[in-house]
Each structure stands twice: as structure tokens, then as C-alpha cells.
Amino acid sequence: MERSQLVRQSISRSIDSKGSINREFPLARPSTFQNIDSNGYLSEIVISTPHSAIWLAAGCCLALAACAPMIATAPSAIAVTHPSAAARRIQILTATTIKLDTGYSRTLPEKSVWSKAGRVPQGDVFRPVGTIFTIEGRQVHEAYLVIHNQALVGFYLPGEQNYSPLSTAVPLNLGESE
Structure with missing residues (x-):
């Protein structure tokens, strides 16, 4: 058999x-x-x-x-602000929650201060002062804000030298900081 x-x-x-x-x-x-x-x-x-x-x-x-998708990125060169010039600083006046395309969300804290680090074609790049800001997908990435016309349009990832766009721009309530 x-x-x-x-x-x-x-x-x-x-x-x-x-x-x-x-x-x-x-x-x-x-x-x-x-x-x-x-x-x-x-x-x-x-x-x-x-x-x-x-x-x-x-x-x-x-x-x-399959838990978390990768963060969409594109190579981007940053035009760095001259260190001799005083970097422009902005302050987030109202806490703002950002929903990322990866499903995660991040909050820009009220009264957080950001210093201009340079410029990419999509807008001005601001890094946090006194802290580290990250975004999350399949991996965690240090991120700087990319702001154009008072709206957050994406993130500059300094470790990878990439730009990560948001699918929808997020309006920000900004003020100048010293």
C-alpha cells in the first residue's frame, strides 16, 4: 500500500x-x-x-x-545657514498633532523652539532647540521640520540626508523666538 x-x-x-x-x-x-x-x-x-x-x-x-510602512523619502541637499549669522528661531504657539502616512502621529509641543538650519527646495528647514524630534515608520528617524508659507510640508532627515513629504500640509501657528 x-x-x-x-x-x-x-x-x-x-x-x-x-x-x-x-x-x-x-x-x-x-x-x-x-x-x-x-x-x-x-x-x-x-x-x-x-x-x-x-x-x-x-x-x-x-x-x-508588515506592521509599519517605511517612511517615503527622496534624496535632498540642504543649503546650510551660515554659522556666523544668527540663526532665525521660531516658536510653535499652539501644540499641533501631525498624522504621518505611516499611521503614527507626532505632536509639536506648544512653545517649542526651532532654529533655522537651512533650506531645501520644498521650504525652510528648522531643527529643534534643546531636544531631538523623531518621526516613525518601520524605523525611527531624527527629523527637522520643513516649513513653507506657515505650513509644515514635510521633514528633512539629517541622518539620511533625505526629504520626507507629508501627503497634506499642516498649518502651523508660529511666532518669532529669541
């Missing part, structure tokens, strides 16, 4: 007509067992093959990899 026929025969003998495992055949181990209750509902699935652990681990890895 072929192995596949033997396995099918063992499985069919090990599950009775109600869907319960028949303990008389301990060597018959179905790859998936569905316990159907008297109302016809699936109430339990038991996976009993060694390969099931591999499939479960692979599924978990795939799910974790």
Missing part, C-alpha cells in the same frame, strides 16, 4: 463521523483537526504536524514585517 493511501486511511479512521478524534489510533495524526459541535459550528482546530510550527513562525514574521 502506498504511503499516501496509508495516511489517508489512518486519518479517516482517526476521526469519527461527529468530528472527534478516535483515540484508538494514536499513530494517525491529522495535520488539521476540526471539531464540529452539535450545531454545526467549528469550535476548535488542533494542528499536530511538526511543519505547523514553521508555518506559524513564518506567518508571524510576515505579520511583523
Whole structure:
């Protein structure tokens, strides 16, 4: 008798007509067992093959990899503000929450101070004073604000020298700071 026929025969003998495992055949181990209750509902699935652990681990890895999308970026060169000139400073007058395309959100704190670091084609670049600001996707990135016409249009990522746009510009309530 072929192995596949033997396995099918063992499985069919090990599950009775109600869907319960028949303990008389301990060597018959179905790859998936569905316990159907008297109302016809699936109430339990038991996976009993060694390969099931591999499939479960692979599924978990795939799910974790798909948790957060990468932050969209494009290479961007910053025209740096001269260090000899006093850098322009702005202050966020009202706390503003930004919803990133990655699903995460960040808040620009009220009264936070930002110093002009330079300019990219999309707008002026401001770095935080006395703290570090980050944005998050699949990874965490240090980020500077890119502001154009009193609106946050994206972020400059100094570690990667990239620009990350926002899908929708966020209006900011800004004031000058000393």
C-alpha cells in the first residue's frame, strides 16, 4: 500500500463521523483537526504536524514585517545657514498633532523652539532647540521640520540626508523666538 493511501486511511479512521478524534489510533495524526459541535459550528482546530510550527513562525514574521510602512523619502541637499549669522528661531504657539502616512502621529509641543538650519527646495528647514524630534515608520528617524508659507510640508532627515513629504500640509501657528 502506498504511503499516501496509508495516511489517508489512518486519518479517516482517526476521526469519527461527529468530528472527534478516535483515540484508538494514536499513530494517525491529522495535520488539521476540526471539531464540529452539535450545531454545526467549528469550535476548535488542533494542528499536530511538526511543519505547523514553521508555518506559524513564518506567518508571524510576515505579520511583523508588515506592521509599519517605511517612511517615503527622496534624496535632498540642504543649503546650510551660515554659522556666523544668527540663526532665525521660531516658536510653535499652539501644540499641533501631525498624522504621518505611516499611521503614527507626532505632536509639536506648544512653545517649542526651532532654529533655522537651512533650506531645501520644498521650504525652510528648522531643527529643534534643546531636544531631538523623531518621526516613525518601520524605523525611527531624527527629523527637522520643513516649513513653507506657515505650513509644515514635510521633514528633512539629517541622518539620511533625505526629504520626507507629508501627503497634506499642516498649518502651523508660529511666532518669532529669541
